[in-house]
Structure formats: C-alpha cells, structure tokens
Amino acid sequence: MEVKNLVVRFYTQEGIVYAVNDISYALKEGETLGIVGESGSGKSVHALSIMGLIPTPPGKIESGSVTFQGRDLLKLSKEEMRLVRGAEIAMVFQDPMTSLNPVLTIGTQITEALKLHLGMNNTQARNRATELIDMVGIPDARRRLDAYPHQFSGGMRQRVMIAMALSCNPKLLIADEPTTALDVTIQAQIIELVKDLKRELGMAIVWITHDLGVVAGIADTIQVMYAGQIVERGPVETVFKDTRSAYTLGLLNSLPRMDQRGGGRLTQIEGAPPDMRRQPVGDPFAPRNPYRTERCLVEQPPLKPVDGGHPEHLAAAWYDLREVRKNKSQGEAV
Amino acid sequence: MVANALDSQNKQLDYKKTPIVSVRGLVKHFPIMSGIIIKRQVAAVKAVDDVTFDIWKGETLGLVGESGSGKSTTGRTILQLYRPTAGSVMVEGKELTSMKGEELRHMRQRMQMIFQDPYASLNPRMTVGNIVSEPLRIHKIMKGAEMREYIENLLEKVGLNPFYINRYPHEFSGGQRQRIGIARALALNPSFIVADEPISALDVSIQAQVVNLMKGLQEELELTYLFIAHDLSMIRYLCDRVAVMYKGKIVELAPTDELYDHPLHPYTKVLLSAVPIPDPDVEKARKRQIMDPEFDYSEPTSELVEVSPGHFLAARRAAAL
Numbered sequence: 001m002e003v004k005n006l007v008v009r010f011y012t013q014e015g016i017v018y019a020v021n022d023i024s025y026a027l028k029e030g031e032t033l034g035i036v037g038e039s040g041s042g043k044s045v046h047a048l049s050i051m052g053l054i055p056t057p058p059g060k061i062e063s064g065s066v067t068f069q070g071r072d073l074l075k076l077s078k079e080e081m082r083l084v085r086g087a088e089i090a091m092v093f094q095d096p097m098t099s100l101n102p103v104l105t106i107g108t109q110i111t112e113a114l115k116l117h118l119g120m121n122n123t124q125a126r127n128r129a130t131e132l133i134d135m136v137g138i139p140d141a142r143r144r145l146d147a148y149p150h151q152f153s154g155g156m157r158q159r160v161m162i163a164m165a166l167s168c169n170p171k172l173l174i175a176d177e178p179t180t181a182l183d184v185t186i187q188a189q190i191i192e193l194v195k196d197l198k199r200e201l202g203m204a205i206v207w208i209t210h211d212l213g214v215v216a217g218i219a220d221t222i223q224v225m226y227a228g229q230i231v232e233r234g235p236v237e238t239v240f241k242d243t244r245s246a247y248t249l250g251l252l253n254s255l256p257r258m259d260q261r262g263g264g265r266l267t268q269i270e271g272a273p274p275d276m277r278r279q280p281v282g283d284p285f286a287p288r289n290p291y292r293t294e295r296c297l298v299e300q301p302p303l304k305p306v307d308g309g310h311p312e313h314l315a316a317a318w319y320d321l322r323e324v325r326k327n328k329s330q331g332e333a334v
Numbered sequence: 335m336v337a338n339a340l341d342s343q344n345k346q347l348d349y350k351k352t353p354i355v356s357v358r359g360l361v362k363h364f365p366i367m368s369g370i371i372i373k374r375q376v377a378a379v380k381a382v383d384d385v386t387f388d389i390w391k392g393e394t395l396g397l398v399g400e401s402g403s404g405k406s407t408t409g410r411t412i413l414q415l416y417r418p419t420a421g422s423v424m425v426e427g428k429e430l431t432s433m434k435g436e437e438l439r440h441m442r443q444r445m446q447m448i449f450q451d452p453y454a455s456l457n458p459r460m461t462v463g464n465i466v467s468e469p470l471r472i473h474k475i476m477k478g479a480e481m482r483e484y485i486e487n488l489l490e491k492v493g494l495n496p497f498y499i500n501r502y503p504h505e506f507s508g509g510q511r512q513r514i515g516i517a518r519a520l521a522l523n524p525s526f527i528v529a530d531e532p533i534s535a536l537d538v539s540i541q542a543q544v545v546n547l548m549k550g551l552q553e554e555l556e557l558t559y560l561f562i563a564h565d566l567s568m569i570r571y572l573c574d575r576v577a578v579m580y581k582g583k584i585v586e587l588a589p590t591d592e593l594y595d596h597p598l599h600p601y602t603k604v605l606l607s608a609v610p611i612p613d614p615d616v617e618k619a620r621k622r623q624i625m626d627p628e629f630d631y632s633e634p635t636s637e638l639v640e641v642s643p644g645h646f647l648a649a650r651r652a653a654a655l
Contacts, residue, residue, distance in 0.1 A: 038537040139627070183400040184564060185625045188608035192624060210538050213567075213610025217617035237614045247539075254542035256571030258609045259616065261591055265549070266571065268542035272507040288539075 001027040001050075001172060001204070006064035008042070008049050008228075011057060015277045019045040019059075021228035024303075027172070032198065032205040034219030034236065036212060036251075040276050042228035043208050047174050049074075051091055052081040069171070087117040090165035092158070094177040099161060100149040106133070107145030110164050117168045132163040137193060155186035159193065166197065174206045179214065191218055212251060216240065221312075224248045227274050227284035230303050234313030244306045244315035244322075246289045283318065291319045353388035353424075354526055354558050355412065360385045360421035362404075362411045381407040383582030384421070384636040389526070394552065394559040396573035396590070398566060398605070404582040405562050409528040412560070413445055414438060425526060443473060446519035450531035452511035456503040462489070462514055463499040469521045485521075492517045493547060509540035516547065520555070528560045533568065545572060566609045570594055575644070578602045581632045588645040598647050598655070601631040 008020035020042040027033055037043040048054045050066050050073060066073040073084065085091070093099045101109060110132060111125035120128065126145065133141040136159040149157060158178060165173055175194070179187035195218065198205060207218055215222050216236060223233040224245060232245035243249045253267040271288035274280065283289070286296035295301075301316040308322070363378035382404045389395045397405045410416050412423050414430050423430045425445055433441060449455035456465055467485050470476045476484055486496035492513040503511055512532060519527055529548065533541040545568065551557060563569055569576055570590055577587040578599065586599040597603045607623035625631075639652035647655075 038539060184566065184608045185400065185604055187610075188622055189624055191610075192622060211610060212538075212612040213617065216612050216614040217610055217620075240612070240614050251538060252612060254539065255612050256567045257611055257613070258567040258570055258594070258606065259611055260570075262571040262573075265546050266542040268546055269539040270543075272509055273537055273539065 002065075002067045003027075003046075003050065004065045004067070006046060006049065006066065007062040008045055008054065008059060009062055010059050016279075017276050018279055019228055019276060020049065021280060022064075023225075023228070023230050025223060025230065025233065027204055027206065029171070030202050030204055032207065032218060032220045034215030034222045035206060035208045035225060036210065036215055036222060037208075037225035038210055038273055040227070040273055041225040043225050044176050045228075046225075047091070047176055047206065047208055051085055051089065051174065052076070052078070053091075083117070086113050086165075086170070087168045088170055089172045089174065090168070090170040092161050092165050092173065092175045092178045094180050097149065097154075097157060100157060102149050105146050105148055106152075106160050110145070110160075110167055113164060113167050128167070129163075132167055133160070135166075135197070136160070136163045137189075138163075154182055155189060158182060158186075158190055162190070162193065162197070166201065166203075169201065170203055172204045172206070174208070176208045177210070178207075180209070180211075187214075194218070212255060224251075227276065227280055229280075229284060229300075229316065230314075231285065231317075232315045233303070234306075234310055234315075238310040238313050242306075242309055242313065244309065244313070244320075245285075245317055246291050246319065246321065247285045249321060250288075283316070289319075291321065291324050293318050351390040351392070354391045354426060355389040355560070356422075356424040357388070357408075357412060358386050358422040358424075360408065360411060360423065361419045362407050362416055363419045380582050382411060382418075385579075385582075385584055386636065386638070387577055387584060387587060389558055389560060390574075391525075391558055392552075392556055393574040394561050394572055396569040396576040397560060397562045397579060398564065398569055398576060399579035400605075401564075403579040405579050406530050408579070409447070409530050409560055409562050413442075413447055413528055415447070439473075443469075443522040444524050445526040445528070446522065446524040448512075448515055448519050448527060448529040448532045451535050452508055452515055453503075453535075455515055456511055458503050461500050461502055462494075462506075465503070465514060466517045466521055469518065473522060475522070485517075488517045488520060491551070492520070493543075507540075508536050509543055512536060512540075512544050513547065516544075516551070520551065523555075525556070526558045526560075528562070530562045531564070532561075534563065534565065541568070548572075566606065567611075578605065583633050583636045583648070584638065584646075585631075585633055585648045585651075586646065587638065592642070592645050596645075598641065598645075599631075599651050600629065604631070 004024045006020055006023050010017040010019055023046060035043045049061055061074060107129055110129040114120045114125040114128055129145055130141045133144060138144055138156060138159055179190050209215060219236045222236045222239045224231050226247050232239060232248045250269040254269055256266060269288055274284050282298050283296040283301050286292045295318045301318045303314050303316040306313045306315050360382055361384055362382040363380055365375040366377040367373045368376040385408055399405045411418050418431055430441060463485055466488060467481055470481055489496045494513050533544050536544060561573055573590050576590050576593050577584050580601045586602045597606050604623050604625045611617050633648045633650060635649060637649040638646040639649050641647050641652050
C-alpha cells in the first residue's frame with residue numbers, strides 16, 4: 001500500500017479542521033507499522049480515509065492517493081470500496097461493543113461477511129466461522145457462535161472483532177487503538193494473539209495507538225504523527241535509540257518505565273497540542289520544542305532521511321538532535 | 335540519582351508512620367433489584383468485599399486492579415460519596431461511617447477528590463473562578479476580594495494564568511481542565527486527596543505535566559494521596575506503596591519497589607508482566623506471563639499476612655510460599 005500526499009479536512013461550523021496535512025508513506029507486504037500519535041494527530045482520521053469511512057460532509061479528502069495492489073482506493077465507487085473492505089483490507093476499532101450489532105448472534109455476523117465476500121453457503125460459512133472463533137482463542141467455538149455480543153466480555157468481543165476482520169484472509173489489517181479500552185492483562189493477550197496470527201497468516205498490519213510501549217513490542221516500523229503530519233518514521237529500534245524528532249524524544253522522556261525505580265521529576269513536554277482549526281505554519285511542534293530554531297517557526301520541515309543514520313529513518317526537523325545530545329553529554333561530563 | 339534512590343529507600347524503611355486514613359473491613363455491596371411492581375433485592379454486587387489498609391501521612395498509596403475490581407468504589411466509599419455496607423473508615427482519627435449532615439460536611443474540607451474526566455467533572459456554565467471558589471462559598475470560609483485573591487493564588491499554584499478566572503471550561507484544553515479540577519480540590523486546604531485515574535483521559539504529552547504538578551503540590555502542602563490508576567508505569571513512578579485489588583479484595587500490598595521487584599500474588603505477576611515497556615530491545619525479548627483462563631486468581635478470604643517488612647500477601651498464597 002502506498003499513501004501519497006493525503007490531505008483531509010473537516011468543514012465544521014467552528015471552522016475548518018486541518019486533520020491530515022499532506023502525508024505520504026509506503027507499507028510493505030507483511031510489514032507491521034505502528035502509528036503513534038495523540039488525539040488530534042490525524043492518526044485515526046487518515047486510516048478512516050483510506051477505508052473510505054470518513055463521513056462526507058463534513059469530512060473531505062482534498063487531495064492525495066492511496067494505491068493498494070495497483071488501484072487507487074480513493075477513486076473507487078462506494079460499491080467497489082465495499083468489496084475491498086473486509087475482503088482485502090479489514091479494520092478493527094477501539095470499542096468492540098459499538099462495532100458489533102447487538103441484536104445479531106456472533107455467528108450471523110461472521111458468516112455474513114463470508115457469504116458476501118467469498119460466496120460460501122450456510123454450512124461452509126458456519127464451519128469456517130467455527131474455525132475462526134477457535135483460532136482467536138475463544139473456547140467452545142461452535143456453541144459460542146449462537147451467543148450475542150453482550151454475552152461476551154470486552155476482551156472476548158475484541159477477539160470476535162479480530163476473527164471477523166480475518167475471516168476473508170485480508171492482505172492488510174488496520175487496527176485503530178484495538179486494546180485501549182481493555183485491561184492491561186487482556187491487552188497483553190490480544191497483542192500476543194495478533195502476533196501469532198501474523199506469523200501464521202502473514203498479513204500486513206497497521207496498528208494505531210498512543211502507547212509507545214505497545215509499538216515497541218509489536219511493530220517493525222514506527223511512524224510518529226503530530227498535528228496531522230508525520231514527524232518521524234523508521235525501523236522501531238532505530239527510532240527509539242537514535243531519535244531525531246523533538247516530539248518523539250519528548251514523549252519517550254516523559255514516560256516513566258515500569259522496569260525502573262521512581263524518583264525525581266518526569267521530563268515534561270510544555271504547552272498543549274495545537275488547535276487543529278488553525279492552518280499550521282512552520283513546524284507544528286515548534287512552540288513546545290526546547291530545541292527549535294528560528295526556521296522552525298516559519299517554514300515547515302520536509303520529512304527526509306536523517307543525516308548519518310539508518311537509510312530508512314526519516315524525520316521532519318530543521319534542528320539536529322545529535323547536536324543536542326552531544327552538548328548534553330559534554331555538560332554532564334563537566 | 336543516587337540521592338533519589340536513597341530517599342525512596344528511606345521512605346520505605348519508615349513506612350510505619352502515623353496513619354491519616356484507616357480503613358477496616360470496608361464492604362460496599364450494590365443491590366440488584368428485580369420485580370415489576372414489588373421490587374426486591376435478589377442479589378448483590380460485592381464491589382468492595384472486606385478491605386483493610388492504612389494510608390500514612392504524606393505518602394502516596396497506589397490502588398491498582400482491573401476494571402470492576404472495586405478500586406474506584408473503594409476510593410469513593412472512603413470519602414463517603416457512597417455509604418459503606420459495613421466496616422469503618424477513620425480519617426485524621428475521626429470515624430466517618432457514623433457521621434451525618436453537618437458533621438460530615440465539615441469533615442469533607444479535609445478530604446477531596448480529583449476525577450478522571452476533566453470534561454464531565456466541571457460545570458460548563460460556571461466560570462473557572464466560580465468552579466474553584468464553590469467549596470469556599472459552600473463552607474462559608476471566605477468571600478469578596480479576599481476570596482478572589484485566594485483563588486488567583488490558587489490558579490497560579492496549579493500553573494494556570496490567574497487572568498483566566500472569568501473564562502469557561504470549554505475554553506481550556508484537557509490538561510488545563512485537570513488543573514482546574516486540582517485547584518478546586520485544593521481550595522479547602524485538604525490533607526487527603528483521592529485521585530481517581532486523574533491522568534488517563536489526558537494526552538500522553540500532558541500526563542507528565544499533571545503528575546509533576548501533583549508531586550510538587552504534595553511536597554509543598556504535605557498532602558496524602560490515594561492514587562487510583564491502571565497505568566502501572568505511572569504508579570511505580572509516583573507511589574510509595576501499592577495495593578493490588580482483585581474482585582473486591584486486596585490480594586497484595588507492599589512498598590512500591592518491593593512489589594515491582596518481587597511480586598508474589600499470581601494476579602500481581604500477570605498484571606506486571608502485561609505492562610508494555612517503551613523499549614523495543616526489552617519489549618521484544620520479554621517472556622510474557624499471560625492470564626490463565628483456567629486459573630482462579632481470586633481469594634476466599636481477605637486475610638493478609640506480612641511476608642516481609644511491609645509486604646502483605648493474601649493468606650492462602652502466603653501459606654503456599
């Protein structure tokens with residue numbers, strides 16, 4: 001999949017919301033991409049845009065293309081897009097209760113997709129549904145097909161959503177904060193499940209989250225978004241160790257770690273996320289960035305390969321965090 | 335760094351200080367009613383099921399557990415926002431459970447709450463000044479110019495520009511709203527604060543600001559916190575001791591570093607193992623202990639045994655050590 005120059009805006013009564021501001025990236029086959037950002041960073045909106053799921057109006061895809069297997073998804077008709085959705089690209093959302101129909105059994109909801117996309121008959125679909133429910137670790141699969149969503153716990157419902165998403169062997173699974181509403185123990189189960197399924201089925205995954213810990217465990221590539229833009233992207237180990245965006249660094253430094261003792265103050269990021277109703281000028285993080293340069297305030301930095309780093313490591317910054325680190329370690333030595 | 339480590343060790347060593355809050359055998363059941371015309375109670379949800387612990391003056395006690403474990407209900411029942419079904423709650427040596435009306439209202443000046451959702455917990459039709467000063471007006475402590483000056487100082491203390499006193503909540507970001515909520519909680523100069531998931535609704539880049547603020551205020555005003563949260567990394571950072579709740583009972587309670595370094599209860603182990611660590615090298619090499627659906631993590635009784643200084647464990651698990 002390749003996303004090119006995607007721009008998405010919402011035209012609301014309070015003004016234009018600049019949700020996604022010209023983002024481009026490519027996703028390789030079988031790759032797991034972790035997209036990190038806070039609310040308003042455009043991470044969810046961009047995923048919904050790819051799937052043709054943003055409400056229009058008020059939303060509008062201003063420009064850009066999303067090439068998936070040789071076709072531009074943004075140019076497909078509603079009917080064509082409906083066939084892509086579910087069959088080739090599947091999506092799992094944060095809240096499994098609102099994504100499942102409460103008055104239909106789990107079995108009916110899973111077999112519906114199988115019949116629609118794969119043309120299975122009732123028996124085939126039911127057998128496949130049993131396999132799927134079993135695969136996502138729900139015990140007593142055949143009997144559970146006749147249960148209703150409210151009879152499942154939150155974690156089990158999210159397993160059902162994943163089973164449904166995987167029902168037609170999609171090439172790409174987009175998961176938008178799939179574990180945020182769950183307890184941490186259940187989150188761990190879901191993450192392990194998705195890792196296992198990926199090993200088995202080999203689909204590409206876009207995992208959208210605000211949790212850098214989750215990304216550290218699951219992603220090959222990390223992409224950090226801020227104010228509707230990509231500020232840093234690269235192999236996950238590289239970005240965590242050789243961080244080049246002040247925003248990514250700020251996030252990493254502000255997080256306490258479960259495996260480290262407390263004490264002292266957390267390094268906080270000053271200020272608040274930007275108002276997305278203003279068209280960004282310069283680097284959107286500049287007002288909060290202690291390392292900003294004059295140029296950051298007036299000119300938007302392009303996302304480009306970092307100097308002297310991993311060839312796939314990109315950052316949008318006019319400043320060089322390597323200088324900052326060097327000065328800091330010298331300061332500590334003195 | 336070294337000084338900090340020593341500091342936290344000292345804090346652990348004299349964990350037996352004066353209790354400011356003593357909770358004994360606290361029970362809170364919510365009735366389940368049935369029947370169309372004549373309602374009768376058919377069962378009860380045992381949200382808090384015989385919980386006993388102390389909170390020492392000036393410390394932060396963390397309360398963790400899964401959703402539905404009773405941690406929020408415990409916090410609210412201590413403050414008498416829910417009246418307990420049984421048990422005793424002493425705050426600064428005074429029994430709250432038998433208090434009523436004026437007496438309880440007077441006691442509420444000493445104990446306050448910070449809520450999770452800074453959007454739902456502030457009245458959108460009141461100005462910041464009115465929100466923060468409301469406790470002062472209710473308790474008839476201050477008025478007029480004196481109150482205004484006090485509120486302006488308070489806003490400054492929580493990192494808000496006093497100039498904003500006449501603005502409304504919708505004009506503020508989530509982090510600023512939580513600061514308003516904190517200012518309101520501090521208005522009556524309380525000694526004990528229950529903070530129920532105070533940062534989980536905030537953006538990641540704002541959480542550290544609010545946590546640093548809470549920590550700074552604690553030192554300055556000698557506050558005692560009951561910090562209820564599901565973010566175990568933040569709990570480790572912020573708390574002196576941690577209590578783990580499971581199905582309405584405390585199953586383990588220990589000084590923070592002791593609990594994280596030597597968890598003993600099977601649920602605590604699963605819980606700590608589940609927390610993601612923002613470091614790909616550590617995270618990808620970790621062996622996770624996944625919750626076993628066949629295993630019963632709950633406890634038949636709420637009896638705790640002190641297995642090492644300050645480290646309490648459910649009796650049945652302690653016997654099996």
